Amino acid sequence: MHAHVILAAGQGTRMKSRLPKVLHPLLGRPMLAYAVEAALALAPERLVVVVGHGGEAVREALGGYPVVFAEQKEQLGTAHALLQAEGALKGFSGPILVTQGDTPLLAPDTLRALLAALKEGAGMALLTVELPDPTGYGRILREGEEVLANVEEKDASPEVKAIREVNAGAYAFDPFLFQALREVRNENAAREYYLPDLIAIYRAHGKKVVAVRGRVEEALGVNTRLELARVEELLLDRLRREWMLRGVRMLLPETIYLEPSVELAPDVTLGPGVVLKGKTRVGEGCEVGAYSVLEDTVLEPGARVLPHSVLQGAHLEGGADAGPFARLRPGAVLKRGAHVGNFVEVKNSVLHEGVKAGHLAYLGDAEVGAGANIGAGVITANYDGKRKHRTEIGEGAFIGSNSVLVAPVRIGPGALVGAGSVVTEDVPEDALALARARQRNLLGYARRKREGS
Template sequence: MHAHVILAAGQGTRMKSRLPKVLHPLLGKPMLAYAVETALALSPEKLVVVVGHGGEEVAAALRDYPVAVAWQKEQLGTAHALLQAEPFLQGFSGPVLVTQGDTPLLRPETLKGLLVKVQEGAGMALLTVELPDPTGYGRILRQGEEVLGNVEEKDATPEVRAIREVNAGAYAFDAFLFQALKEVRNENAAREYYLPDLIAIYRAHGRKVVAVKGVAEEALGVNTREELARVEGVLLSALRREWMRKGVRMILPESIYLEPTVELAPDVTLWPGVVLKGQTRIGEGAEVGPYAVLEDTVLEPGARVLAHTVAQGAVIGRGADAGPFARLRPGAVLREGVHVGNFVEVKNSLLHPGVKAGHLAYLGDAEVGEGANIGAGVITANYDGKRKHKTLIGKGAFIGSNSVLVAPVRVGDGAMVGAGSVITHEVPEDALAVARGRQRNIEGYARRKREEG
């Protein structure tokens, strides 16, 4: 068994943000969540997250995870931060993994490699990577797998600066850890206590320090918005590759944004600029057109979403289509074969099979019967200023263009509503409702008006 401590107390001033650095989102969830989920994948006996800057917000973001929260009241460096976890690990004799909250690409397999080294007898194991340009990083001096030291760039000779192996900030320690932490000194320009100083302390006590070399991309840390975008790009590329391997067609894949919570079936087609968020599920053979945005939305097999459509919390049935430029708000349910066209908005409404709403309509808090036709400009006036009311439209009904259905109201099966009507009372089955001023033509009026001018 082992324990795991994640250091997430830093301010992240280079992010230029009021949001704590570790809470900046990556594909829809906080950066810190990646570090926590990686840690939990290894089933630690205890998981402690050390918070500091913006700690209340960070602690709130951790509510759904089985973690203990330790507080670093003053930001006095990484070694000082780790020391704050000691009360939570009293009496714990197993290895302790230590990672950073701002390195979201680390894999459980890599961290397991560090644990194994300590279980095999090393006192301390650290993750290292080789960088093409190691400028700004401390260099690792080693003999075989054993680490002799970590030399900061400002203290390095030209020979040491030529070394490209650097400390990646992930460690495993034996039970000597907290005793060693108390020996770390702050004799540096920032007057802070740093974890790499433990290398010399462990060696001074005759304990072996070893390096485990990882993949540079895994150790990417996030300190700036640019680095955040770079890490998100790595995560996105991996997601796209995974879904394409499973049979999803992506046209111009580098332009498609999707989150890890999204599920796609084989033969789904995604056109350029598509955005897929949250609990979106897309069934086999469904197609999402250019620049459509789907969030928490279900597309059943064969459904089509056309360009520039926005759907949130909607369900689009088999063979149904929406768009271009449609808006489906939460609770919009389009059953099989429904057609919702351009500039149609649907909110909290059930459209039964075969309903057609071709253009320029608003359907809110409505139920529309099978095969009904909704004309251009039709509005369900569902809100009276205080409450929402329901509109019921029967099977095969025909609602003429530019009509307003003032809820609560019911239009019966097979009924018709004349264009331009304002319907405030029930329309019986198979009836025609006309609710508008009677047209009258005044002969010659227009000519006389022109002559007066």
């Protein structure tokens, strides 16, 4: 068994944000969650997260994960941060993995390789990558697989600067770790304690230090908004490729945003600019039109969302469609064959089979029976200033354009509501409701008004 420590105490001043750096979102999840999930994939006996700046917010964000926390009260470098985990690892005598909270692309198989190096006799293993341009990184001096030193660029000779292998910031240590950490000195310009100094300390104690070569992207840390965007694009590209290889059609895939929590079926078609977030599930054969946004929404096989629609917490059965320019809010359910057209908003309402609301309507806190027709400009007035009330519209009812249904109210099956009505009382089955003033035509009135008489 092994333990794992994630260093997440840095302030991240280059992000120019009050939000702790490790909590900046990547595809809908905090950056730190990627490091935590990579660690958990190896089932460590203990997982410790070292927090500092914004520690309470970090603790709250990781509330659903099986982690324990240590605190770095003063920002005195990475070696000092790791030393703060000693108490949380009391009594543990196995190997320890150490990673950073701001390197979200580190893969579980790479962590396994670091642990394997310890099993093969190393006292310390560190992840390295070879960069086309290593400027700004510490260079790795090695002899075969064994690491001799990590040389910072400011201390490097021209020959050393030509080396492209750099330290990626992930480590595995044997139980000598905390004794070695106490030997780290802060004799540098920043007066901080740094993890790479452990290379010399381990070697001085006769322990072997080896390098494990990783993929270039695994070294990508996030210190600026620009780097955050770069990492997010790499994550997005992986997701898009994965789903396309599993049978999803993406039109202009580079414009599509989706999160890892989204589930897609084969033969789904996604138009340009589509955004899929949260627990959205899109069934086989569904179409999502250009520039639509779906969040925590379920589309059953055969449902369609037309362009420029926004669906949050909605559920569409097969054959139902919404849009273009539709807005479905939480609790909106469209049963089979229901249709919601342009500039229709639905909230906490069920539209049963074959319901049609073609345009310019608001249906909130309503139950609309099968086959009912909702005219243009119809609204359910569901809020009295204190409470929400329900509207029931029966099967086959026809609600004329520009009508207001003042809840609580029930429209019976097969009933008709005349256009422009304000309905405040229940309408019986198959009845016609007219709730508007009788029209009067005053002959010549308009001409007299123009002439001032």
